[in-house]
Amino acid sequence: MTTFNQELLSKLKTIVGADGLSATEADRALHAQDQSTHPAVMPDVVIWPESTQQVSAVVKVAAEHKIPVTAWGAGTSLEGHSIPFKKGISINFQRMNRVVEVHAEDFQVTVQPGIFRKELEAHLAPYGLMFAPDPGANASIGGMIANNAAGIRTVKYGATKDNVLALEVVLANGDIVNTGSRSIKQSAGYDLTHLIIGSEGTLGLVTQATLKLVPIPEHFSTATVAFPSVDAAAEAVYGIIGSGLEPAALELLHEDNVRWMNEDANLGMVEAPSLMMEFSGASQIAVQEAINMAQEVCADAGSLGFTGGIGRDARKAMWEQRHGLRERLVRTFPGHHWVLVDIAVPISKFPELVSYCQAKIIDFGFDGRIVGHAGDGNMHAGLHFLPDDEGAKARAVELGHIMVDRALELGGTCTGEHGIGIGKQKYLVKECGENALELMALIKRTLDPDNILNPGKVVPL
Numbered sequence: 055m056t057t058f059n060q061e062l063l064s065k066l067k068t069i070v071g072a073d074g075l076s077a078t079e080a081d082r083a084l085h086a087q088d089q090s091t092h093p094a095v096m097p098d099v100v101i102w103p104e105s106t107q108q109v110s111a112v113v114k115v116a117a118e119h120k121i122p123v124t125a126w127g128a129g130t131s132l133e134g135h136s137i138p139f140k141k142g143i144s145i146n147f148q149r150m151n152r153v154v155e156v157h158a159e160d161f162q163v164t165v166q167p168g169i170f171r172k173e174l175e176a177h178l179a180p181y182g183l184m185f186a187p188d189p190g191a192n193a194s195i196g197g198m199i200a201n202n203a204a205g206i207r208t209v210k211y212g213a214t215k216d217n218v219l220a221l222e223v224v225l226a227n228g229d230i231v232n233t234g235s236r237s238i239k240q241s242a243g244y245d246l247t248h249l250i251i252g253s254e255g256t257l258g259l260v261t262q263a264t265l266k267l268v269p270i271p272e273h274f275s276t277a278t279v280a281f282p283s284v285d286a287a288a289e290a291v292y293g294i295i296g297s298g299l300e301p302a303a304l305e306l307l308h309e310d311n312v313r314w315m316n317e318d319a320n321l322g323m324v325e326a327p328s329l330m331m332e333f334s335g336a337s338q339i340a341v342q343e344a345i346n347m348a349q350e351v352c353a354d355a356g357s358l359g360f361t362g363g364i365g366r367d368a369r370k371a372m373w374e375q376r377h378g379l380r381e382r383l384v385r386t387f388p389g390h391h392w393v394l395v396d397i398a399v400p401i402s403k404f405p406e407l408v409s410y411c412q413a414k415i416i417d418f419g420f421d422g423r424i425v426g427h428a429g430d431g432n433m434h435a436g437l438h439f440l441p442d443d444e445g446a447k448a449r450a451v452e453l454g455h456i457m458v459d460r461a462l463e464l465g466g467t468c469t470g471e472h473g474i475g476i477g478k479q480k481y482l483v484k485e486c487g488e489n490a491l492e493l494m495a496l497i498k499r500t501l502d503p504d505n506i507l508n509p510g511k512v513v514p515l
């Protein structure tokens with residue numbers, strides 16, 4: 055790889071202007087670390103392009119000199135995705151943040167990748183529409199596409215991959231490619247859109263995306279349900295999904311999570327392992343019927359109490375607190391390092407997974423709190439330790455392996471939504487098998503023969 059010199063910087067400056075590039079230590083440091091505790095690495099230079107043509111021209115220079123290029127959305131990844139491990143150029147998309155066109159009549163929007171999901175939500179609200187995927191952080195749409203992010207609403211509306219119709223992508227040689235179309239049904243050739251989604255910036259840089267939207271529901275009903283144990287709550291999750299109910303959200307909370315939410319927003323929730331659920335739809339009667347049925351299922355699973363009829367303001371505060379739980383965890387344990395477990399299984403196996411992991415967490419002496427997008431069979435546990443406590447670190451890593459192994463045995467995955475980055479690479483071969491991994495490597499080598507796009511991520515070459 056070429057190291058940076060003045061000539062290269064000047065070449066890049068002619069593309070994006072002096073204002074579109076920085077090699078200062080402060081700017082490089084701001085692009086050295088995501089929200090994980092993987093080691094930070096500073097890029098040599100940060101570039102803020104303003105158009106697809108600029109991205110293409112920058113990548114052409116990078117390709118010519120074999121310089122690594124790592125895209126940067128909001129930097130909220132949790133497995134080292136946006137850390138430029140091989141240095142080079144960090145491309146920050148924040149100046150490409152326009153809503154290009156709202157196709158309200160077709161429930162679609164075309165955007166640039168640097169727009170953040172909350173800005174997009176505010177832009178779409180007057181149309182009565184929303185982009186459904188909602189990770190806890192205020193991520194960029196480009197980062198959500200690259201990581202195939204999911205969230206609380208995924209149980210009803212799917213993950214990012216289910217809500218993208220078309221992309222504009224800059225490839226590793228600088229070529230600009232359009233994938234997909236605005237038609238909901240698409241069957242023309244290889245599905246390049248979905249090859250790029252979830253590729254974590256290793257196969258191409260997304261410069262524009264057309265997204266599917268859904269109407270903001272008119273009617274909803276939200277409830278919290280307390281249980282005597284996390285196991286009982288997980289059983290109820292299976293009961294709710296198994297009885298054909300279609301919640302708009304179904305979240306599992308550890309009692310500590312509930313306590314923190316009460317402390318931060320005075321929610322008055324019962325401080326026990328709990329489910330937060332919501333049903334939404336076109337009529338209040340249908341929504342109420344669904345929540346009544348869910349209440350019966352929870353009672354059969356031994357629920358301690360069911361709090362329904364939660365008003366608009368309390369509902370908003372509750373979901374804000376739920377979205378903020380990871381930040382609360384980090385605030386509660388400042389300076390700690392983390393092994394973040396993000397496993398998912400078929401829904402019938404969810405109670406077994408939760409029960410197994412809960413017992414293991416206790417065996418290993420951690421206070422890891424199981425929390426999750428339970429309706430998707432997805433659970434998280436944050437195993438934390440002080441950076442100089444090598445013993446605790448080794449135990450956290452081992453426990454992380456054990457939980458992933460169990461998820462795989464149950465037909466699941468090592469990552470339901472956070473993606474691979476570098477943190478989950480070690481599990482890819484076990485989950486996908488050697489042939490699939492070799493195929494992934496072949497795709498990477500074909501699209502990016504010099505390995506300049508986010509090198510070192512996803513597929514270990």
Ligand SMILES: Cc1cc2nc3c(=O)[nH]c(=O)nc-3n(C[C@H](O)[C@H](O)[C@H](O)COP(=O)(O)OP(=O)(O)OC[C@H]3O[C@@H](n4cnc5c(N)ncnc54)[C@H](O)[C@@H]3O)c2cc1C
Pocket residue numbers: 088089124125126127128129130131132135136147167188189190191192193194195196197198199200201202203204205206254255256258259260261377380381471472508
């Ligand atoms: C508090 C908190 C809660 C979270 N909750 C969830 C959750 O519920 N569900 C979930 O799925 N995730 C969650 N995450 C993880 C994270 O928010 C998502 O993975 C998100 O998609 C990352 O988006 P970003 O804009 O921050 O991307 P970045 O971290 O900046 O980048 C992510 C990856 O995408 C690449 N990339 C960025 N932009 C582009 C582009 N235009 N073209 C190609 N590649 C690009 C980067 O190189 C990197 O590999 C959470 C994170 C935090 C901190």
